[in-house]
Amino acid sequence: MTNFPIFDGHNDTLLRLHKSDDPPSFFEESSAGHIDFPRAKKGGFGGGFFAVYTPNENYEVEPEKYLTEDGYDMPLPPPINHERALTCTNALASRLFQLEASSQGRFKVVRTADELEYCLKHDVMAAIFHIEGAEAIDTNFDALHVLYQAGLRSLGIVWSRPNQYGEGVPFRYPSSPDTGAGLTDAGKALVRECNKLGIMIDTTHLNEKGFWDVARLTGAPLVATHSNAHALSPIARNLTDQQLSAITESNGVAGINYAVNMLREDGGLGTDISLDKIVRHVAYIAEKFGVDHVALGSDFDGTTVPDSLKDVTELPKLVDRLKAHGFRDNELQKITHGNWLRVLGETWK
Template identity: 85%
Template sequence: MTQFPIFDGHNDTLLRLHMSDNAPSFFTESSEGHIDLPRAEMSGFGGGFFAVYTPNKNYEVKPEDYMTDSGYDVPLPPPIQQDEALAFTNALASRLFRLEAASTGRLKVVRTADELTRCLDKGIMAAIFHIEGAEAIDPDLDALHVLYQAGLRSLGIVWSRPNVFGEGVPFRYPSTPDTGAGLTEAGKRLVRECNQLGIMIDTTHLNEKGFWDVANITDAPLVATHSNAHALSPIARNLTDIQLAAIAESNGVAGINYAVNMLREDGGLGTDISLDEIVRHVAYIAEKFGVDHVVLGSDFDGTTVPDSLKDVTGLPKLLDRLKAHGFHNDELQKITHGNWVRVLEDTWK
């Protein structure tokens, strides 16, 4: 394995594989999607949070249809039912476990920080079972305990649409993340139960009030797996300096998202941008809040990334740009995986 295996905060590869009947096997190198095992292995991709996300049926919007000269506000889909989300969650989680079984030891679903460290040391792709949007969980939290026993170790309370636990931020530019009410009482109970079990809470997609509700309740480091610096790209999905300071104070991390509209100062969808746009967000957090509090959170297979990156095979070029910016080896070790290991050691039980 490379000196700097990249452990990544978020991908939607399971959903891509599930939704495409003709998708190539995860174990076959192809040009489709952003991640497959051969491309990952040759690129130093050490693994990451494999998201389980339930999309709305028959609901699709094109962000470009909402672009104006002054910005955009993309409408969110309606809430979905718990039984629908739980069935879909089971299907995607099953796909992850089947990939593990079929990988002949090249991929492992990790449940402890020690397992993660061993995989990174041995060049085995480490996958964390993560749910993005807690719709599959009932307000009594019975499903949470079952999913934990199945391997769930990370949970995003919302994907931007609302649910019984809280509200998310819209895809709106320009906008602050202060866009609505915070967590419900059920959401606050969910945070406490995740703390008790040792499930990492992901504040990504939460609005600002929800973020502060988590910060005021949790006894674990604050984490945003795939969110950028609002000061550099003022889209509602990004984190303000006050939020980033709270993450740093808690000894948590923010994972830099490669989505072009979350990198660009103008919030645009154009993909012809340099890898230095990613480096800019990494450096901003590292220099202002400390290198211990920034990681990478690609959103591979779930967003549009710069042409200069293309897919997982662009990661060595990104490392080169980080080195050229002036990050030293010990700092690269932290950004690529060390900070993730520390946070999970502090969070998981």
């Protein structure tokens, strides 16, 4: 492992494997998707938040079909029901634990910051069980407690659709993230229950009113696992300076997403962009809000990434570009993994 093992804020690799009729083994190198174990080792990828996400049926994120005069405005997809979400959540979580069981000690689902630190130091890929969109969780929180005992340590209250807890932002450019109502009463209770258990709350995909509800309620650092700077790319998914300031004041962190439309100034979907677009978002947050409050949150296997970063093997090039920008070694350690370690240590029980 390099001096800068990358611990990543978000990937959708479990869903990619789940959706494939005949997926290649995660422990064999292939050209499928962005992440497998051999390619991760080549790229210095030490692990990350492995998302469990239930997609809408017959729905694809295709903003190019909803063009406006100056961008796009894709409507929110409809809600999904609890039973379907719970079934899908169990299936993807099972796949995560099967990866751990078949890994011969090379892959571990971590539940404490000490376990994560050990994995990064000893070349074991670390995975955090993360749920993106809380539809699988009943409002009595019975499922939340069971999932916590299974290993759940991070929860995104919403994806970009409404649920019983709140509402996500649409795929809209240009737009502020102030696109709907805040958390429901059940959503506020969910924040409190996660705080009690020590489950990290992820504000990515949450609209601005929901973000501020979390900020008022939580006693933990504010986190957005895969969101960028709205000042550089004014898409609804990105964070305003006011939100980034709140994250900073809480000693939290934002993980920079590699999605091309969240990196580009024009919100465009073209992939022919350089790694400097990623560096620019990292540097903006580091220079304006402090290097302690920015990390990486690729969205590998869940989004369209720049051609200059085709998959996880290209991560050393990104580290080189961050070095070339002027980040020192101690700062690179924070950006690549140290800030995640700090925030999780302050959040988990």
